Amino acid sequence: MNNFKTMNQEEFFKKITAHAKEYGFIFPSSDIYDGLAAVYDYGQNGVELKKNIREYWWKAMVQMHENIVGLDAAIFMHPTVWKASGHVDAFNDPMIDNKDSKKRYRADVLVEDYMAKIEEKINKEVEKAKKRFGDAFNEEQFVTTNARVLEWKKEIETISHRLYGAMEKNDLADIKKLIEDLGIVCPISGTRNWTDVRQFNLMFATQIGSLAEGANTVYLRPETAQGIFVNYLNVQKTGRMKIPFGIAQTGKAFRNEIVARQFIFRMREFEQMEMQFFVRPGTEIEWFKKWKEERLKWHLSLGIPAENYRFHDHEKLAHYANAATDIEFNFPFGFKELEGVHSRTDYDLSRHAEFSGKKLQYFDPETNESYTPYVIETSIGLDRMFLAMFSYAYTEEKLEDGSERVVMKLPPILAPYKVAILPLVKKDGLPEKAREIMDNLQYDFMCQYEEKDSIGKRYRRQDAIGTPLCVTVDNQTLEDNTVTVRDRDTMEQIRVNVDELHEIIRKKISPKR
Ligand code: ATP
Numbered sequence: 001m002n003n004f005k006t007m008n009q010e011e012f013f014k015k016i017t018a019h020a021k022e023y024g025f026i027f028p029s030s031d032i033y034d035g036l037a038a039v040y041d042y043g044q045n046g047v048e049l050k051k052n053i054r055e056y057w058w059k060a061m062v063q064m065h066e067n068i069v070g071l072d073a074a075i076f077m078h079p080t081v082w083k084a085s086g087h088v089d090a091f092n093d094p095m096i097d098n099k100d101s102k103k104r105y106r107a108d109v110l111v112e113d114y115m116a117k118i119e120e121k122i123n124k125e126v127e128k129a130k131k132r133f134g135d136a137f138n139e140e141q142f143v144t145t146n147a148r149v150l151e152w153k154k155e156i157e158t159i160s161h162r163l164y165g166a167m168e169k170n171d172l173a174d175i176k177k178l179i180e181d182l183g184i185v186c187p188i189s190g191t192r193n194w195t196d197v198r199q200f201n202l203m204f205a206t207q208i209g210s211l212a213e214g215a216n217t218v219y220l221r222p223e224t225a226q227g228i229f230v231n232y233l234n235v236q237k238t239g240r241m242k243i244p245f246g247i248a249q250t251g252k253a254f255r256n257e258i259v260a261r262q263f264i265f266r267m268r269e270f271e272q273m274e275m276q277f278f279v280r281p282g283t284e285i286e287w288f289k290k291w292k293e294e295r296l297k298w299h300l301s302l303g304i305p306a307e308n309y310r311f312h313d314h315e316k317l318a319h320y321a322n323a324a325t326d327i328e329f330n331f332p333f334g335f336k337e338l339e340g341v342h343s344r345t346d347y348d349l350s351r352h353a354e355f356s357g358k359k360l361q362y363f364d365p366e367t368n369e370s371y372t373p374y375v376i377e378t379s380i381g382l383d384r385m386f387l388a389m390f391s392y393a394y395t396e397e398k399l400e401d402g403s404e405r406v407v408m409k410l411p412p413i414l415a416p417y418k419v420a421i422l423p424l425v426k427k428d429g430l431p432e433k434a435r436e437i438m439d440n441l442q443y444d445f446m447c448q449y450e451e452k453d454s455i456g457k458r459y460r461r462q463d464a465i466g467t468p469l470c471v472t473v474d475n476q477t478l479e480d481n482t483v484t485v486r487d488r489d490t491m492e493q494i495r496v497n498v499d500e501l502h503e504i505i506r507k508k509i510s511p512k513r
Contacts, residue, residue, distance in 0.1 A: 009333035013263045016391055019406065023465050025049065025390070026264065038257055038268040045465050046386075048416035048446060050271075053385050054250050056413060056511075057273045060298050061248045061378075068246035068275065069239055073227025075252060076218050081226050082203065084355035085348065086320075091222060092199040094167070094175055095258045098186035099193040106258050107175045107197045110184050111163045116334060118152050125149055164316045172197040202255040204268075220254035225377060227251075228276045229348045232373075233360055236278075243362050243373055244287065246277040250382065264383040265336070271382040278373035280364065281346065287376045288323045288343040295327060295341055295378050301511045302411040304392055310335060320347030327380075329388045338388055339380035346372040389414060393466060408466030409489055412509040415466045418445040419505055422458050424474040426451050434473040437483070437498055445505055463488055468508050471501065 020026040025046035028035030042050050062070050082088045094107040125148060130137050143149050159182070166174040176197045185192055204220040221227065228247045235247050250273045257266050264270075279287045292311065299309055307330070314324040323343040328335040349372050353360040361370045393408040412418065421438045423430035431451055441447050448467065450458050455472060462470050470486040477483050477498070484493045485504060496504060 009262075012332045012391070013261075016387075016394060017263055019394060019464075020046070020390065025465075038266065040264055040267065040383075045416040049389070049410070049414055049466075050382060050386055052414045052416070053389065054271075054273065054382055056302075057298075057380070057382075058248070058250065060301075061246070061273075061275050065246065067241070067244065068248055068277075069235060069241070071228060071231055071235065071247050071249045072251065073224070073231060073249060075221050075254075076208065077221060077226060077230065079216065079218055080355050081230060081352075082219050082222075084351040085226050085229075086351070087203055087219075087222060088201075091203055092201050093258055094172055094197045095200045096176065096179065096197045097195040098189055098191065099195060100191045101186050101189035103186060103188050104258055105186075107172075107179060108163060108167060109259060110179055111159060111175070111182065114182055114184055115156050115159055118156050122149050122152050168316065170199075172199065200256075200258060202257065204254050204256055221252075222255050223253050223379070224249045224251045224272045224274045225276060225348070225379065228274065229352055229375075230356075232276075232278065232349060233358070236362065243364060244277060244279045244283075246275050248273075248275040250274075264387050265331070267383055270384075272379060273382050273385075274377065274379045277376040277378075278362070279376060280367075281371055281374045284343050284345070284374040284376060285323060288341065291376050291378055292325055292341050295339060295380075299327065299329075299338075302389075302414070303511070304411065308392065309338075312337070318342075320344055331388065332391050338384055339378065342377045342379070344375045344377055346374050348375060349373060405460055405463055407463040407488060410466035410468075411511070412468040413511050415468055415509075416446065417448045417462075417465065417467045418509055419469045419471055419501075420448045420450055420458070420462045420467050422449075422455060422470055422472050423451050424455055424472055428475060429478060430473050430475070433477055437471065437473065437501070441501060441505070444502070445509075459486065459491075469505060 017026075021028075023045060024043035027041045027043055029039035029041050030036050031041075058070070062068050095104055096107040096110070097104050122143070125146065126139060126142060129142050129146070130139070143153075159178070162178055163175065166172075166178065173196070176194065179194060179197075180192065183192065186194075203222050205217050206220065208216050208218045228249055231247070235241060236245070239245075250271060252269060253272050254269050257268055259266060277287060277291065296309060296311070300306055309330070310328050312326040312328050312335075314321075314326070317324055321342050322345055325341050326337040327339040327341070329338040349360045352358075353372065360372060362373050363370045389410060390408075393410040395407050395409050397405050397407060399405060408415075419441060421434045421441070423434040434449065434451070438447050438449050448462070450461070452458075453461075459470055466488070468488045470488075472484045472486065472493075474484070481498050482495050483498055483501070484495055485501070486493045
């Protein structure tokens, strides 16, 4: 099992960052210039893993749904889009600086971290009780009756009520007061010497056209969703789409994040995979529930145990939403948002209709009426999904012979390479035979050929990048056309005929349905 679970966030990021770099998954952007904060490049293995996640999502959303089609909208959009969407006025995070360390924080995150610590205390208390009571332990009863746990829960509730209330009212002074009342100190300087809380818009702005022509401010899109909304009518009409239908898109988004110390969990340039599903008003809650379940199923189909996922239903809803949930993943630094599923009402289409003066409606032949469709959105960060898979997969193992290995237990369908073809030695015609096998498999699967170093070393290198199967070609192969196939996770080897390889690999990488 993944052995990160006891690490703190800093230790974890150090380890994972080092492995990601050493094995060509992720490099800091502009590495030779010492990097750029919260911006990363994907290396030769990372680009494959990332592409595989994207493709797995696209297949599930577009290929497997007749009523969902794709889109690839531009990153630049008309500036009014962001006025209509509310991003110009309200896409802000409250920030606060510590005057001693000069570090900047998201004020709400400081308070949320404080609440997470109380949550941790509750979890520890539950674990302790579990040990004490053994089989007779009833967790549900314990957390609803234990005086200490109840007190901590009440504390979280009070803080959360105050924080989200202040955020809603944009009462920045009260957020600061809350930080002071809770005695929150800067993790670097350890002091409570805070500035006032200020709002900070997360959009990157730039100019389009030369100044002489009359420059215009444009934004790098902070989400891909708006590209879908402004194309709603284009796609609906040209695709002759009937409600309910969806439009899916993957692509870059940009946010000038204040807290940028979390590797690829929070980046300034990242990729989203979003789907907007247009439904008849009044049916949205039913669809919201359906998409919530569908999306969880997608995650589980990768074979990672269900206990690593949980829903976090929003109590406080954004003004445009009438239901929202996060799918949270058990990252080594705790459960955190991986994906959002939101019921966004008709807010976006109505706003764009208002600002553009175009009618963005649907004539429903079944009910004979026109209406503005309601929207269910599913939105997942591709890089965050990468981190979820990467951190889950990273495993340090002690082997029976006392040696150690690092193995990336990636879901096989996502692994950069599906199979490595390894001639046992670099002579006796083995490389030629290995190449021949590779030629036959390469068309269907990402294969890697390696002949350098001992076979043991080569297995370790493949383990470290998560290759599910290694095929070893030896002298017997030349005699009877059989090879050994080694399994990444169990390290077991079986001898099979070369003709069976195709089917073995196919089975290995097929997802659970
Ligand atoms: P958070 O609360 O973590 O800032 P959010 O609620 O603002 O996220 P959304 O606007 O709902 O996020 O974006 C949808 C998804 O995009 C998120 O679930 C997350 O996976 C991803 N995402 C958002 N911001 C970032 C970022 N800065 N870096 C990487 N992924 C991100």
